Amino acid sequence: xxxxxxxxxxxxxxxxxxxxxxxxxxxxxxxxxxxxxxxxxxxxxxxxxxxxxxxxxxxxxxxxxxxxxxxxxxxxxxxxxxxxxxxxxxxxxxxxxxxxxxxxxxxxxxxxxxxxxxxxxxxxxxxxxxxxxxxxxxxxxxxxxxxxx
Amino acid sequence: xxxxxxxxxxxxxxxxxxxxxxxxxxxxxxxxxxxxxxxxxxxxxxxxxxxxxxxxxxxxxxxxxxxxxxxxxxxxxxxxxxxxxxxxxxxxxxxxxxxxxxxxxxxxxxxxxxxxxxxxxxxxxxxxxxxxxxxxxxxxxxxxxxxxx
DNA sequence: ATAAAACTTAAAGTTCACTTTAAGTCAAGG
DNA sequence: CCTTGACTTAAAGTGAACTTTAAGTTTTAT
Numbered sequence: 001x002x003x004x005x006x007x008x009x010x011x012x013x014x015x016x017x018x019x020x021x022x023x024x025x026x027x028x029x030x031x032x033x034x035x036x037x038x039x040x041x042x043x044x045x046x047x048x049x050x051x052x053x054x055x056x057x058x059x060x061x062x063x064x065x066x067x068x069x070x071x072x073x074x075x076x077x078x079x080x081x082x083x084x085x086x087x088x089x090x091x092x093x094x095x096x097x098x099x100x101x102x103x104x105x106x107x108x109x110x111x112x113x114x115x116x117x118x119x120x121x122x123x124x125x126x127x128x129x130x131x132x133x134x135x136x137x138x139x140x141x142x143x144x145x146x147x148x149x
Numbered sequence: 150x151x152x153x154x155x156x157x158x159x160x161x162x163x164x165x166x167x168x169x170x171x172x173x174x175x176x177x178x179x180x181x182x183x184x185x186x187x188x189x190x191x192x193x194x195x196x197x198x199x200x201x202x203x204x205x206x207x208x209x210x211x212x213x214x215x216x217x218x219x220x221x222x223x224x225x226x227x228x229x230x231x232x233x234x235x236x237x238x239x240x241x242x243x244x245x246x247x248x249x250x251x252x253x254x255x256x257x258x259x260x261x262x263x264x265x266x267x268x269x270x271x272x273x274x275x276x277x278x279x280x281x282x283x284x285x286x287x288x289x290x291x292x293x294x295x296x297x298x
Numbered sequence: 299a300t301a302a303a304a305c306t307t308a309a310a311g312t313t314c315a316c317t318t319t320a321a322g323t324c325a326a327g328g
Numbered sequence: 329c330c331t332t333g334a335c336t337t338a339a340a341g342t343g344a345a346c347t348t349t350a351a352g353t354t355t356t357a358t
Contacts, residue, residue, distance in 0.1 A: 052246050053250055053253075055242075055243055055246035055247070055250070056246055056247050056250035057206075058250075080257070081258060084254045084257055084258050085258070087254060088251060088254050088255070088258075091247055091250060091251050091254070092251075094247060095244065095247055095248075097201050097204035097205055098204070098205050098240055098243060098244055098247070099244075100201055101201050101204070101205035101240060102237060102240050102241075104198065104201070105233045105237050105240070106237070108229065108233055109230060109233050109234070109237075
């Protein structure tokens with residue numbers, strides 16, 4: 001059995017956060033030994049899922065629904081399914097945004113403009129600066145133009 | 150030229166947030182007509198990028214660095230490049246978590262267990278319940294087990 | 299010309315997800 | 329047995345990202 005400090009060390013989640021999760025219902029009330037929490041190592045898997053969901057943009061109350069938002073003892077309740085479906089679509093949208101953002105970063109990293117001043121005339125929807133027309137794709141993204149400094 | 154209300158409508162970002170962004174430097178100080186903000190439609194592209202970066206998990210001050218965190222007039226400063234490199238790696242990590250999370254949701258949505266009680270004995274690292282052994286992959290993910298209700 | 303709708307600011311308030319603090323209790327090692 | 333370090337709680341504090349409020353000004357439509 002692990003103390004809260006052990007779990008904190010092994011999961012990378014501070015003890016204060018673990019107590020907070022317990023209070024919010026994200027973690028089950030831990031067994032106690034003389035008032036102190038004792039965890040089975042299983043808890044680490046649950047914490048992993050909580051962290052994963054957080055990275056994916058779930059709020060605490062959403063993770064709660066995800067984990068225990070059903071009362072029936074039949075498989076995934078309608079409520080759960082609805083939430084999961086909705087969330088799945090949100091995740092897909094978020095992935096698209098993530099990829100777009102990576103492309104913006106990559107464009108910036110590959111940029112070969114010699115000065116910002118070269119880069120502030122044309123705004124195109126894909127975010128590149130296409131003034132001269134020669135190697136437009138490798139110019140600064142216009143978002144970074146001097147106009148806004 | 151667009152009023153702040155127009156921009157709010159067209160971008161989906163509340164006027165109060167737009168004012169906040171201006172105060173924080175995310176948006177350039179807008180031109181004024183009798184004290185009221187007037188925007189060129191170009192601003193919508195910038196707002197799109199801000200939203201994109203937010204979806205991707207950038208904080209406001211990070212977006213600030215992204216947009217104007219360089220002083221030189223040579224292409225992407227070292228500072229910018231460092232930040233972009235770091236962020237790119239974070240984005241990749243986040244994508245992996247997103248995919249994992251989708252898989253957890255999908256497993257839940259595909260689950261065919263007849264009751265939660267069927268699903269609370271085995272914990273495996275991939276998060277599936279594999280008691281009987283027949284169609285293990287389609288059981289409730291163990292995260293959702295009764296143990297924690 | 300005037301009334302309604304939309305805008306302005308500064309400052310205070312809100313929500314989320316924790317963290318910190320204070321005062322005290324427990325447990326593990328020597 | 330005793331000290332030290334880890335733990336306990338409740339409550340207050342924090343930082344991020346806005347939103348709301350209040351009091352006033354400007355624009356727009358009739």
